[in-house]
Amino acid sequence: MPEAAVHVASGKVRELYALGDDRLLLVASDRISTFDVVLPTPIPDKGRVLTGLSAFWFSRTEHLVPNHLLALRPDGRSLECRRLEMLPIELVVRGYLAGSGWRDYVETGATSGHRLQAGLREADRLPEPIVAPATKAAAGHDENIPEDEAASLCGRGRYEEARAAALALYGFAAAHAEQAGIILADTKFELGVDGEGRIVLGDEALTPDSSRFWPADAYAPGGPQQSFDKQYVRDFCESTGWDKTPPAPELTPEVVAGTRGRYIEAFERLTGIPFARYVENPEVVM
Ligand code: Q0Z
Numbered sequence: 001m002p003e004a005a006v007h008v009a010s011g012k013v014r015e016l017y018a019l020g021d022d023r024l025l026l027v028a029s030d031r032i033s034t035f036d037v038v039l040p041t042p043i044p045d046k047g048r049v050l051t052g053l054s055a056f057w058f059s060r061t062e063h064l065v066p067n068h069l070l071a072l073r074p075d076g077r078s079l080e081c082r083r084l085e086m087l088p089i090e091l092v093v094r095g096y097l098a099g100s101g102w103r104d105y106v107e108t109g110a111t112s113g114h115r116l117q118a119g120l121r122e123a124d125r126l127p128e129p130i131v132a133p134a135t136k137a138a139a140g141h142d143e144n145i146p147e148d149e150a151a152s153l154c155g156r157g158r159y160e161e162a163r164a165a166a167l168a169l170y171g172f173a174a175a176h177a178e179q180a181g182i183i184l185a186d187t188k189f190e191l192g193v194d195g196e197g198r199i200v201l202g203d204e205a206l207t208p209d210s211s212r213f214w215p216a217d218a219y220a221p222g223g224p225q226q227s228f229d230k231q232y233v234r235d236f237c238e239s240t241g242w243d244k245t246p247p248a249p250e251l252t253p254e255v256v257a258g259t260r261g262r263y264i265e266a267f268e269r270l271t272g273i274p275f276a277r278y279v280e281n282p283e284v285v286m
Contacts, residue, residue: 012038013047013209019080023070026051026079026204032259034233035244041251045275047077049263050207052278055079056271056285057206061172065165067201068192076282084192084202089150090142091162092132093170096185097124098212098225100144101132113146123185123214123221129170131163134188161199162191173206180269182228183219187211208266228266232258 005017005025013031016024028047032039051072058069068081094101094111102122104111109118112132120126133150134142151159166189174184188210190203204210213228227234236255242248251259264275277284 014204018083022083024068024081024083025073026081028077028204032230032233034230034237034248037244037246037248039233039248039251041256043256043259043263045260045279046263048075048279048282049267049275050204050209051077051079052267052275052282052285053207053270054204055282057173058201059286060176061169061201061205064168064172065201066194066198067205068203072282072286074282076279081202082194082200084194084200086190086192086202087158087162088136088153089133089145090136091150091166091189091191092134092144092186093129093166093189094132094186095126095129095170095174096183096212096214097122097126098185101130101186104144112144113148121222123219123223123225125221129167129174131166133159158193158199165189165191165199165201169201169205177213177270178216181216182266182269183214183216183225185212185214185225208263213266229259229262232262 003020005019007015008018009016012033013029015027015029017027019025028051030042030044030046032043032046055069055072058067068084069079070082071080073080097105097120101111105116105120109115112130114130131147132144133147134144136142154162169189170187177184187206189201189205192200192202194200208229214225215228218226232255233251236251237249240249267275271285273284
């Protein structure tokens with residue numbers, strides 16, 4: 001008898017189940033959030049696109065950093081994973097100046113303790129990628145913290161190892177995405193420690209929900225960039241006059257179809273695999 005999956009946590013758009021003591025099942029739904037609010041309208045296949053991308057990156061980067069993936073389920077939206085002892089922080093790698101990194105820079109000239117040159121514009125490429133650790137807030141917003149504070153929370157040795165892993169992963173993925181005409185502006189990694197004390201990549205990785213993907217052909221620093229995946233949703237929500245507090249508006253069929261198309265386009269450009277082949281047999285990304 002296979003062991004029952006016991007629900008242990010819900011994210012905004014994902015569910016986490018325990019498979020016995022040592023394994024977890026991460027299930028990606030078709031829910032979508034924008035401006036931090038989950039929309040009432042799902043995007044068909046979004047969960048499969050994100051799961052397929054995570055599995056693709058895990059399999060392409062295991063030579064750089066070991067990861068928690070044990071198996072990709074035939075439904076294409078569920079990952080069986082090794083249970084890790086997660087670090088108490090997440091690591092954001094920023095190659096470009098956007099989001100809270102940009103806001104911190106405008107206010108202080110620095111982000112996560114990295115002083116940056118004067119005169120940078122929103123969305124400018126940074127001279128080199130920076131690591132910006134953040135605390136994991138149970139509710140509300142993650143808070144950027146200086147690297148010294150992250151090292152205190154994790155232990156200096158573990159932090160340095162996690163930091164090097166995050167930079168290696170970002171460098172690999174940003175170069176790959178660039179070949180596909182996609183700028184990987186920044187991305188968030190969650191790392192943990194396995195039974196042998198090794199630093200292991202966990203959670204989802206290098207998906208549109210954990211990263212900022214920008215279409216390279218529209219890149220125009222000096223202001224906010226188009227989101228590769230969520231731009232239609234954001235534009236539509238803004239056009240309704242919604243005040244960005246729950247409940248969010250229902251999406252129109254046109255916005256759903258356009259957004260689904262963008263997710264599938266991101267999957268196909270990044271993996272080089274037709275999405276229909278993935279649906280037929282998810283193992284094609286491995
Ligand atoms: C990931 C999360 C989700 C809610 C815990 N391999 C692992 N070992 C231990 N813990 C985790 C993992 Cl992936 C872990 N989360 C994030 C995911 C729903 C929260 F799908 N929490």
